Amino acid sequence: MKRTRLTSWIVFAGVLLLVACSGLSESLLAEWRQESGEKGLGKLAVGVDLAADPTGSAGLTIAEADKLAGKWEGAVAYSARKLSTVAAGEKSVSADVIGVGGAYASFSNIWLYRGGLITENSIAEHSRVALVSAGLAERLFAGRDVVGMSLRLMGSTFTIVGVYEQQGTILDWMTDNGKPDMLIPITTMVELDGAVKVAAIELEAGATTALTGTSDVQKALTGIGKQPSRYKIVNYVAERNWVGQKPKLLLAAAGVAALVLCARLVFGRIKRSAGLMRRGTAADDWPDAVRRYRKELAFDTFAIVSLAICATGVWLAIRYKFYIPAELVPDVLIDWTFYRDIWLEWWREQVNAMGYVASPGELMYERVNMLVSRLTAVGILLGLPLLWIGTREWSMLRLAADRRIVRLSLYFVVALFIAAAAARWAGTDYEVRWRELVVLGSLFGLAALAVPPAGSPTTIRKGEGNDVEQNV
Known part of the structure; x- marks a missing residue:
């Protein structure tokens, strides 16, 4: 038995x-x-390789990123990242802040709790607006309903236009929640800190991206005067097929x-x-x-x-x-x-x-x-x-x-x-x-x-x- x-x-x-x-x-x-947004995994990602460029000087200016977007057939999003202190009243916390530009909402699924996204007009006008995570809102204001409230970042006052939340999946846990604490227009971030440069770019994939995507990106980088070896290129179409x-x-x-x-x-x-x-x-x-x-x-x-x-x-x-x-x-x-x-x-x-x-x-x-x-x-x-x-x-x-x-x-x-x-x-x-x-x-x-x-x-x-x- x-x-x-x-x-x-x-x-x-x-x-x-x-x-x-x-x-x-x-x-x-x-x-x-689902987490990859409207474009899904049909994209390529370009990031500054700090192993090849420890100073980060290979980062692009906004003008160079726009020039690259003009050479690419498809949607393009770019961003810069900065660890900064965010304050509201007497409370202040350290936050992971990302400046976004281009069609950023097409390459990431943002689960809105309240409010709306950062618009193209806000990016073009260098507006002081912010999209904050529910976790950051709770740490600063002890609540999530904070749309319309103000906070201070990098010596300037920002108005909160939206609050997004995490889904709490195992992928979020294993990627340190996967998303940053706060999103602001990249034009505003560069205006407040001239040393900030575009460090990550996402490009919409084409019909032959699985085979020629990496070489196409290298040609585009060369076309704006950049050295491709200083960047790490991830072909998500090929990686999606592989995984x-x-x-x-x-x-x-x-x-x-x-x-x-x-x-x-x-x-x-x-x-x-x-x-x-x-x-x-x-x-x-x-x-x-x-x-x-x-x-x-x-x-x-x-x-x-x-x-x-x-x-x-x-x-x-x-x-x-x-x-x-x-x-x-x-x-x-x-x-x-x-x-x-x-x-x-x-x-x-x-x-x-x-x-x-x-x-x-x-x-x-x-x-x-x-x-x-x-x-x-x-x-x-x-x-x-x-x-x-x-x-x-x-x-x-x-x-x-x-x-x-x-x-x-x-x-x-x-x-x-x-x-x-x-x-x-x-x-x-x-x-x-x-x-x-x-x-x-x-x-x-x-x-x-x-x-x-x-x-x-x-x-x-x-x-x-x-x-x-x-x-x-």
Whole structure:
């Protein structure tokens, strides 16, 4: 009894890991897309690389940023960041302030609590207006309804035009809330502090951005007299394709496992039917043999057709055109120096990144990539092996097929509820689509059917009429 209970927990752990890792990965990707604003992840980001330019002199002036925007076909937003003291009455706090310009609202999803956004006219007129976070409003005014109130920043008085709030998701927690404490027009920030320069630019992606986006940005920077090597360029279109396919990799692994189980079941049905016909034709003509075993042959035919339909559905669900960056494809497959150079380049980038201050968007991308990668690895390296070990152990314990099906169905439903609860706790919606349901449901059902009870193989013995002993 204890061994059966332990085995059931092993199977349940495998089911839970597969369901949770697949669904949570898709939920994180959906949250990432939602937080990226109207343009979504169809953009490129340019930031001053402080590792290559420790003084920050590579930052752009507003005139240079506008010139770059004029050379780019699509929306452009730019910003500067400054840690400053914000005061209201007798209270003062340190705040992360960002000066925004261009189409900044199209590249970030700002959840307004009260008021409105900073308008283009406010940016053009150097207005003293501010958009503050709910957290900053509570620290300064002990409340959130502060639209119309004033505060002091950089020796000047600003009027609050809007209050935005954080969604409290796991991505916000892992990126230090992801968004700054306060937004003001970048023209106003530069007017009050002449040393401030544009340090981050976001550009709308085009049709060929995944392939040529980085080189297009480098050409645009060169066109305004800037050296591209002093900037870090992030192609979010390519990164979205790269990170977004990782949950598909987990689904593909589960689908391949289901297809293998399908093939084993089909082979077993074919082998059983061939054995019946071989025994039947030893004494009778094949029409008589078919009539003698017509029920068994009809059952096997139905099973094979059903399995073929199942395999087709699984294949359609896992079919996906995986994206591999061109720089990761060697000219010669067996070329160890190519893979060595990739590893050395990656290590060099990690060292150089020690002096780089990532933007909120880059921080969110890094956290999403880390979480999705780990969830995918856990699902493949732990979820699938635990499911296989548990079902094999069930076979050794001679657990009947109908009981295996009932238990796996129950585990599947419970795992869906647990994963949904975990997503809700993380502050995001649980994403589960028909593809995951088809592939994982097929895998669990086939895992219950494909392993016959150990020590009880399918046998055929002499007797009268329907003399077949079988285990389905």
